[in-house]
Amino acid sequence: MTNQANEPGAEALDLAGKHIVLGLSGGIACYKSAELCRGLVKAGATVQVVMTEAAAQFITPVTMQALSGRPVYSSQWDGREPNSMAHINLSREADAMVIAPCSADFIARLVQGRADELLSLMCLARPLDRVPLLVAPAMNREMYAHPATQRNLAQLQADGACVLGVGVGSQACGETGDGRMLEPDELLEDIIAFFMPKVLKGQRVLVTAGPTYEAIDPVRGITNLSSGKMGFAIARAAREAGAEVTLVAGPVSLATPRGVTRVDVKSASNMLSAVAAHAQSATVFIATAAVADWRPAAASAQKIKKDGSGQTPQLQFTENTDILATVAGLPAAQTGRLFCVGFAAESHDLLENAQAKRLRKKVPLLVGNIGPDTFGQDHNALLLIDAQGSLELPRASKLSLARQLVREIAGRMAACAPTDQKATTP
Known part of the structure; x- marks a missing residue:
């Protein structure tokens, strides 16, 4: 039932x-x-x-x-x-x-x-x-x-x-x-x-959201179906929870949440640069963006046109730098001063793939969802995975899920904070 x-x-x-x-x-x-x-x-x-x-x-x-x-x-x-x-x-x-x-x-x-x-x-x-x-x-x-x-x-x-x-x-x-x-x-x-309870008061939260766009030529590119709604909801929920929030957004047409600082980017390399500029001062990093894994090795300066031969253009690809893994490898993340949260949009075997991704990216918390069920939608269901196991957040609005996720993050941060910090945590 x-x-x-x-x-x-x-x-x-x-x-x-x-x-x-x-x-x-x-x-x-x-x-x-x-x-x-x-x-x-x-x-x-x-x-x-x-x-x-x-x-x-x-x-x-x-x-x-x-x-x-x-x-x-x-x-x-x-x-x-x-x-x-x-x-x-x-x-x-x-x-x-x-x-x-x-x-x-x-x-x-x-x-x-x-x-x-x-x-x-x-x-x-x-x-x-x-x-x-x-x-x-x-x-x-x-x-x-x-x-x-x-x-x-x-x-x-x-x-x-x-x-x-x-x-x-x-x-x-x-x-x-x-x-x-x-x-x-x-x-x-x-x-x-x-x-809203101010469970992240005093924290500086960095969120990525939306897709990236990798240019093939001046009028074409590679992207995905991510709408950015989940990341924007998380940015809003973090701000409601008392945090100072910076949102690095790919090419989406969403209104900036109240009180959130927004940085617009286009490609994965643009997003990496923006994240690197803000990660050093952040205490929480939430990588919600659906970042392209590959990009054309060299974008054409002019539109690639059909020549009537039926031959397809030969495109060479190169791998984009992994933004989440890069941030998770920073000294602040390694010492626990920067709490990293990754997202995994899968098409099948969500639990197994998300568990593997968490270990591969070396982050304390990985949030999994089924991409086709969430891209462009206003509702979603999430699976939270950490070293202790998994927790399912049943289907709800993305804002409702974002608020639940923020509470989960705050609870995990409080639990792993050093004893001297726990005594002063708001």
């Missing part, structure tokens, strides 16, 4: 069980808050919207009530609260308060500890030890760059708030620059990441 808990559609929602107070201050970016509210609900959260009087000039409470499925609050004197203490009741229920948009004026209110309307009063009254405050600034570029705003943002962070970034681009006023509120999907990704 199929275990429905392992079916892709049965996976846990990222914010299941979380109750979010979504606060809106005045600004045109309120139109993005509607989509953010919808995204939070779809991720499993319950959302209580609280709006300032200024926010209601840009979007109606009716809209936010329809999207959240809950009545919207805007007055500290709201008669729906029997004890007339909406600022206490609503803040105590929250797992987090998110102010999006957070205008320059509202940032100043927070820093000053103002409490002259419901939303700022709730921020002041919230229990600091268990209700975090996340703010998404939104304002004109000159307002954002003003020393007073920058001082206020720095003080807000010093007071314990999590200040999310801002976007860069065209603004409603017609100007262009910093200060736009982040897009709803970016904010949602940041909020989800905020709640």
Whole structure:
């Protein structure tokens, strides 16, 4: 019988069980808050919207009530609260308060500890030890760059708030620059990441992803069907877990995960150079990329054309340097300061081939999967192999598997860390 808990559609929602107070201050970016509210609900959260009087000039409470499925609050004197203490009741229920948009004026209110309307009063009254405050600034570029705003943002962070970034681009006023509120999907990704356990805090993770492309001539080349989705999911999961992440990506058209540094490469030699430049400072290397084993010995400077003879061109191949084996051979990897994880995409005999590859590459952890079942797909199943045996991660979304893999890596690193390091590991 199929275990429905392992079916892709049965996976846990990222914010299941979380109750979010979504606060809106005045600004045109309120139109993005509607989509953010919808995204939070779809991720499993319950959302209580609280709006300032200024926010209601840009979007109606009716809209936010329809999207959240809950009545919207805007007055500290709201008669729906029997004890007339909406600022206490609503803040105590929250797992987090998110102010999006957070205008320059509202940032100043927070820093000053103002409490002259419901939303700022709730921020002041919230229990600091268990209700975090996340703010998404939104304002004109000159307002954002003003020393007073920058001082206020720095003080807000010093007071314990999590200040999310801002976007860069065209603004409603017609100007262009910093200060736009982040897009709803970016904010949602940041909020989800905020709640994730920081099992890799302090680690520097280097990930490779996607295929490589080995040129035959200016218009043709050798590549494979890897989409890069697994590697990008791992980069996101590592960042969610608190790591500083560098992603070396082959030729794929995927969006860079939030907070991840991306290095784009094309060929296996390009990828080797990029990995070599970052491996010395990394503490974890995850080789997810499907790197070409061979490349043409010499790419033609011009397109190789048919001549009508029926004869095929004679191509000579040379073997690419093994990136995983190269990194695993570094002194940092040999001494345990760099934890190396390899991937094996096989077409058959997964366990046997993956076990052999782990020993051949000399890495502590090898992740196996069946290539035809994963390339280009949003779901996968993984087989983790180390010196103690194997562990199967049943089919799930690649992001779900990436988060499980990150936890497994963190656990293995903690188990093999020297005693003096275990005492200080976050």
